[in-house]
Structures are given as C-alpha cells and as structure tokens.
Amino acid sequence: MPDPLVRLENVSFAYGERTILRDISLSIPRGKVVAIMGGSGCGKTTLLRLIGGQEKAVGGQVQVDGQDVATLGRDALYAMRRRMGMLFQFGALFTDMTVFDNVAFPLREHTDLPAEMINDLVLMKLHAVGLRGAARLMPGELSGGMARRVALARTIALDPMLLMYDEPFTGLDPISLGVIGQLIRRLNDALGASSVIVTHDIQESLLIVDYIYFISEGKVVAEGTPDEIRHTRDPFVHQFVHAEVDGPVPFHYPSDDYAAALTGGKA
Amino acid sequence: MGGGIRKLGSVAIDVVWQLGFIARFFWLILVYSGQSFTRLNLTIRELYFSGVLSLLIILVSGLFVGLVLGLQGYEILQRYGSSDSMGTMVALSLLRELGPVVAGLLFASRAGSAVTAEIGLMKVTEQLKAMDMMAVSPIARVVAPRFWGGVISMPLLAAMFSTMGIFGGWLIGVVFIGIDDGAFWSQMQAAVDFRYDVLNGVIKSCAFGVAVSLIAVFQGYDCVPTAEGVSRAITRTVVSSALAILALDFVMTSFMFRGL
Numbered sequence: 261m262p263d264p265l266v267r268l269e270n271v272s273f274a275y276g277e278r279t280i281l282r283d284i285s286l287s288i289p290r291g292k293v294v295a296i297m298g299g300s301g302c303g304k305t306t307l308l309r310l311i312g313g314q315e316k317a318v319g320g321q322v323q324v325d326g327q328d329v330a331t332l333g334r335d336a337l338y339a340m341r342r343r344m345g346m347l348f349q350f351g352a353l354f355t356d357m358t359v360f361d362n363v364a365f366p367l368r369e370h371t372d373l374p375a376e377m378i379n380d381l382v383l384m385k386l387h388a389v390g391l392r393g394a395a396r397l398m399p400g401e402l403s404g405g406m407a408r409r410v411a412l413a414r415t416i417a418l419d420p421m422l423l424m425y426d427e428p429f430t431g432l433d434p435i436s437l438g439v440i441g442q443l444i445r446r447l448n449d450a451l452g453a454s455s456v457i458v459t460h461d462i463q464e465s466l467l468i469v470d471y472i473y474f475i476s477e478g479k480v481v482a483e484g485t486p487d488e489i490r491h492t493r494d495p496f497v498h499q500f501v502h503a504e505v506d507g508p509v510p511f512h513y514p515s516d517d518y519a520a521a522l523t524g525g526k527a
Numbered sequence: 528m529g530g531g532i533r534k535l536g537s538v539a540i541d542v543v544w545q546l547g548f549i550a551r552f553f554w555l556i557l558v559y560s561g562q563s564f565t566r567l568n569l570t571i572r573e574l575y576f577s578g579v580l581s582l583l584i585i586l587v588s589g590l591f592v593g594l595v596l597g598l599q600g601y602e603i604l605q606r607y608g609s610s611d612s613m614g615t616m617v618a619l620s621l622l623r624e625l626g627p628v629v630a631g632l633l634f635a636s637r638a639g640s641a642v643t644a645e646i647g648l649m650k651v652t653e654q655l656k657a658m659d660m661m662a663v664s665p666i667a668r669v670v671a672p673r674f675w676g677g678v679i680s681m682p683l684l685a686a687m688f689s690t691m692g693i694f695g696g697w698l699i700g701v702v703f704i705g706i707d708d709g710a711f712w713s714q715m716q717a718a719v720d721f722r723y724d725v726l727n728g729v730i731k732s733c734a735f736g737v738a739v740s741l742i743a744v745f746q747g748y749d750c751v752p753t754a755e756g757v758s759r760a761i762t763r764t765v766v767s768s769a770l771a772i773l774a775l776d777f778v779m780t781s782f783m784f785r786g787l
Contacts, residue, residue, distance in 0.1 A: 312660055338662035352657035355649075369663050 263326065265290045265422055265454045266311055271320035273306055280306050282478040283320070288422075293448050293455040295465040297500065298475035304458040307475075308424050311456065312346060313337045325421065342370055345415035346424040350431075351407040353399040359386070359410050360395040366417045385413040388450075389443055405436025409443065416447055423453050429461040437461070441468045462501050466490065474500065476508070552745050556674050559667035563675045569668070573676025577638040581684055584637055585630055589688035592629060593695020596620055600696070601704055613706055614715035617696030618689075622719065622728040623784065626689030628776050631735035633688075634681055635768030639743035642673050643764040646747025647757035655748075670748060674740045681736025682729055689728070727783045734779065738771040 264287035273281040280303040288294045296304050309315040310322050313329045322329045324340060332340060353362050363382045367373060373381070386392040389409040399407060408428060415423060425444060429437050445468040448455045459465055465472065466486040474482040474497055482489075482497045489497060496508040515521070563570045596617050604610045646669060649655050655665040693715075700706040719725065743764050750760035 314656070314659070338664075341660055341662040344660070346657070346660045348653045348657055350652070352653040354654055354657075355652070366661050366663075369661065369668075 263290075264288055265325055266456070267321075267323045268307070268310070269321045269323070271310065271317045271322060273303070273310060273315065273317050273319075280478055281310075281317075284475070284478070284480055285320075286473050286480060286483070288454050288456055289471075290454050291448075291452060292470040293445060293457065293468060295457045295459060295469040295472045296475060297458075297460055297462065297465065297472060299460065299500075302475050303478050304475060305426055308346065308426055308456065308458055311422075312341065312344060312424065342418060343420050344422045344424065345418070345420035347408070347411050347415050347426065347428055349427040350404070351399075351411035353402075353407055353411055353414070355399050357399075358395070359391065359397050359399070359402070362399070362410060363414045363417055365414065370418060381417070382413075385417055386410075388416070388447065389413045390439070403436070405432050405439065408432065408436070408440055412440070412443055412447070416451060419451055419453075421453055423448060423451075423455040425455065425457040425459070427459055428457060429459055429464055437464055441465075444468060460500075548749075549741070549745055552748070553741055555666050556671050556741075556744070559664055560671045560675065562667045563671045569672040570675050570679075573672045574680055577634075577642065577673070577676045578680030578683060581634060581637045581680065582687070584633055585684045585688050586691050588629065588633055589626075589691030590695045592625055592688075593617060593621070593692030593697075594699050595695075596625075596692065597696040597699025597704075601700060601706075610700075610704075610706055611710040612714055612718075613696065613700045614693075614711035615718040617700070618693055618715045618719050619724060621689040621692040621696075622724045624776070624780070626692065627685045627728055627732040627735055628772060630685040630688040630732065631681065631739060631772040632769055634677075634684055634735075635739045635743070635772065636765055638677060638680065639739045639764050639768050640761045642677065642740070642743040643747040643750070643761050644757060646670065646673070646744060647750040647752075647760050650748070650750060651752045651754070651757060665748075670744045674744050677740030677743065678733070678736045681739065682732040685728070685732035685735075727779075730783075731776065731779055734775055735772050738775060739768045742767050742771060 266288035268284055268286050271281055271284045272279070284307070286296075296307055298304050306315065310317055311324060311329065313332060316330045325343075327336075327340060329337070329340070353359075354365065357365065360382055363385050364378050367378050367381060371378075383392055383395065386395055389412050391406060391409055391413065394402065394406060394410070399410070402410065423444075428440050428444065432440060441464045444455060444457065447453070457465065457469065466489065469486060471485055472483065472489050473480050476496055482492065482494045484492065489501065492498065498504070499506075499508055597613065600613050600616045601610055604613055604616065646655075649665075649669065655669065658665045658668060697711060701708050701711050746760040746764045746767070750756045
C-alpha cells in the first residue's frame with residue numbers, strides 16, 4: 261500500500277486547559293476523498309488546522325507528504341501550503357476583489373505567469389465550477405452556493421496535491437449542496453489530488469467519499485467505507501446516521517439531578 | 528489590600544505584555560514592508576483610502592479652525608494694538624500645534640477607524656486565515672500597505688490642514704476685518720522659521736502618523752473576530768490614538784519648543 265499523503269500519529273491538542281484531541285491516529289490515502297465527521301465542537305476543524313500547520317499538536321506527529329508539519333520553519337511551511345488548498349466554511353472570498361481577481365490571487369502571488377496566461381487559467385478554473393459567466397461580479401453579488409464555488413475555483417488555482425474542506429455543505433440549498441458535493445469528487449479525481457472534508461452532512465458525504473472517520477470527545481470512535489458505515493451497529497454512528505435525538509451523544513448537557521434541582525429551587 | 532495589589536500587578540503585567548506584543552507586531556510590519564514598496568500599487572491604493580478620502584474633512588475642518596483662530600486672534604491682538612501680527616499668530620498656532628494635532632485626531636477618527644474595521648472584518652470573515660493558508664503573509668499583503676499608507680498620508684494631510692487654516696485666518700483678517708494684506712503676510716514670513724516651526728510640525732505629524740497607523744492596524748488584526756469585537760476595536764483605535772497624539776504632542780513640544 262503506498263504511503264498516505266497525510267498521516268496523524270497519536271496526535272493530541274488542547275487550547276490551554278481544554279483538551280480538544282486525544283491520541284488521534286488517522287491517514288488520508290493519496291487520490292482518495294476522506295470525510296471527518298462528528299458533532300459541533302468535537303475538534304474536526306482543529307484537525308484541518310493541524311494539517312495546514314496553523315496550530316501545532318501538543319503530542320504526536322502530523323505528517324504531510326512525508327514532512328513533519330510541526331518542525332517546518334515559516335518558509336518551508338509556506339512552500340508546503342502552496343501545494344495545499346483550503347475551502348473555508350463560508351468561502352472567505354476577498355470582498356474588495358472581483359470573482360476573477362479572487363481566483364487569480366494565488367496565481368499572481370506565487371507565479372510570474374503573463375497576464376494572458378493567468379486570464380486563461382482563471383477562466384478555466386471558473387468554467388470547471390460553472391461560473392465563468394460570473395467572473396466580473398463582486399463577492400457581495402453572489403449567493404452562498406456560488407460564493408462557495410468561486411472559493412473552490414480559487415482553492416484549485418495552483419492545482420494542489422491536498423484539498424481541505426471545512427464544512428463545505430453548511431447553509432446550502434439542496435441543489436447547491438449536490439453541486440458542491442459533485443464538484444469535490446470530480447475535481448479531486450481530475451487533479452489527482454487527495455481531499456479531506458470536515459462535515460456533519462452524513463447523507464451527502466456517503467455519496468461522494470471513499471472513507472469516513474467519526475470523531476467524538478477528541479477521539480476516533482468509528483471509521484469505515486460508506487458501505488460499512490451504512491450497515492454498522494456502532495451506537496454512535498447509528499445515532500449520527502439516523503439523526504436520533506438521544507443516544508451515546510446525550511440530549512441534555514450534563515447537570516445536577518433534575519428532581520433535586522426543582523425541589524432545591526436552583527438550576 | 529492584598530487583593531488590590533494583586534489586581535494592580537495583574538493590570539501592570541497585562542499592559543507590559545500588550546506593549547511587548549505591539550512592539551513585536553511593529554517589528555514584523557517593518558520586516559514585511561518590502562512588498563509595500565516593491566508592489567507600490569498596494570500602498571497607493573491605501574494612500575487613496577486613507578489620504579485622498581480624508582481630504583474633504585481635513586480641508587473643511589482646517590478652514591473652520593483658521594476662521595475661528597482669525598476671530599479670536601483679532602479680538603485679543605487688537606487690545607494690545609498689534610492686530611497686524613494676526614498672520615504670525617495664525618501660522619504659528621497651526622504649524623506648531625493645531626495642524627498636526629487636530630489633523631491627527633481627525634485622521635484617527637476618519638481613516639484609523641476605517642482601517643481597523645476593514646482588517647477586523649477580514650478577520651471575522653476568515654479572509655486573513657485564507658490568505659495565510661494560501662502561503663501569503665497577511666502582514667505583508669494587508670497590514671504593511673495600510674500602515675505605510677497612513678504614515679505617508681498623515682503629514683500631507685496635516686500640511687493641507689495648516690494651509691487651509693492659514694487661508695481661513697487670512698479670509699477673516701484681511702478680507703472681512705480689513706487688516707493690511709502686506710502686513711499679514713510679511714509679518715508671518717518674518718516670524719515663521721522653516722526649521723524651528725515648519726520642520727518641527729512635520730516631525731510631529733510624522734510621529735502621529737506612525738502612532739495612529741500602528742494602533743489602527745494592530746487593533747484590527749488583534750480584535751476578537753465577532754461583530755462586538757470589531758466594534759470594540761474601532762472604539763479602542765479612536766480613544767488610544769487620541770490619547771497617543773496628545774501625549775506624544777506634549778513630550779515632543781517639551782523637547783522642541785522650550786524657548787531656550
């Protein structure tokens with residue numbers, strides 16, 4: 261089996277006293293689309309930040325393409341990030357630039373290509389996400405789904421080896437959601453890249469990903485292919501897949517005994 | 528008693544930590560300033576937003592300050608029979624103090640707050656993070672050009688404020704009150720020294736430009752990325768800039784104009 265592109269080995273992370281991840285190990289194989297799922301605040305986005313080198317693990321190792329991210333200096337980290345692309349939750353488009361300039365931004369910053377070639381490349385990337393006709397619009401004129409697609413075009417501008425998606429389906433209508441899902445799969449295959457999707461949209465993810473990790477309370481609690489996940493008896497995954505209100509993830513926030521609180525007159 | 532001392536110590540540590548953080552931030556701006564000058568269009572754009580768009584308020588305020596100086600100056604000077612010195616009084620007041628200080632305060636309110644809001648909102652909408660993930664330093668691309676745009680704009684705006692103020696003083700003194708035109712300008716020319724008055728005023732406005740721009744970009748970059756956080760950062764920019772300008776003005780005036 262070839263070396264995975266991303267490998268996390270016994271990674272722990274904490275914000276001060278608050279532990280976010282405990283001894284997590286997982287890998288993202290080359291050419292595959294992997295989803296990382298879990299409830300809000302379980303540390304999914306932190307995982308992306310660790311892979312991108314925006315945070316450093318307090319224990320364990322994060323390797324990307326054989327390099328230990330935590331040991332990279334600023335220049336080496338930036339060199340690695342040029343081969344990565346990250347799609348933020350709401351696109352994070354530069355609001356003072358047109359759609360065209362947003363997609364051209366990484367090309368202008370990191371290459372010395374002539375303007376004509378940048379023009380062609382930007383139009384190709386926008387065409388790939390179906391928004392060549394929106395090149396002259398400002399981000400404020402786009403719908404949420406269109407903004408996400410423009411951000412996707414910007415993310416793939418430099419043909420990255422690794423694509424990271426932070427909640428790409430949040431707040432989208434069903435059509436936009438399907439479009440983004442299909443684009444993630446198609447672009448990954450067309451670019452020969454690897455993708456990590458952090459999401460809690462189970463139904464869309466099951467259609468497009470190759471492998472899924474479930475995270476809860478900072479640990480990997482389940483993993484498998486979409487087929488394995490659909491048929492698993494694991495109570496956490498079952499609750500997640502079927503959107504059950506109560507289960508291993510309780511409905512109530514931990515509190516004192518209800519009857520005692522009512523009779524004692526305090527919350 | 529013990530609690531009070533602990534609280535004082537904690538506040539002192541916070542202030543020292545904050546100052547150290549600002550100093551490191553300032554150092555990073557200087558280190559990453561290369562792009563502001565090699566890709567001059569980034570800085571020119573900020574010069575337009577901080578400088579050109581502040582022109583209206585600076586020119587109008589300068590005119591009114593000059594008009595008021597003319598009225599007040601004439602009222603006082605005529606008591607001593609020296610109303611011909613009005614040009615001198617207006618020019619020295621503006622070049623030494625009012626030009627740099629009032630222009631600095633207006634600049635902090637108009638341009639400084641806008642810079643803080645812009646950088647703060649870029650932080651809220653993850654644009655700075657996105658830039659960093661694209662291997663483009665936000666300090667080099669966003670912060671440094673805005674800092675230098677402010678530093679360059681400020682002395683130019685102060686000069687225009689003073690010029691407009693002198694024009695306002697001339698309007699009141701010569702056109703409306705009837706002071707001799709020749710006396711107004713010749714006394715001003717004789718009394719105003721280029722190095723002592725004009726240059727010191729320019730040095731002051733440069734120092735205010737650095738202080739206001741640094742405070743504005745720092746508050747935007749350091750703000751809590753929420754609507755409330757940005758609003759607080761803007762308030763801090765205006766308040767801290769005003770205090771910094773007035774404190775720096777006192778310190779510099781005490782060194783520059785001791786009358787020795």
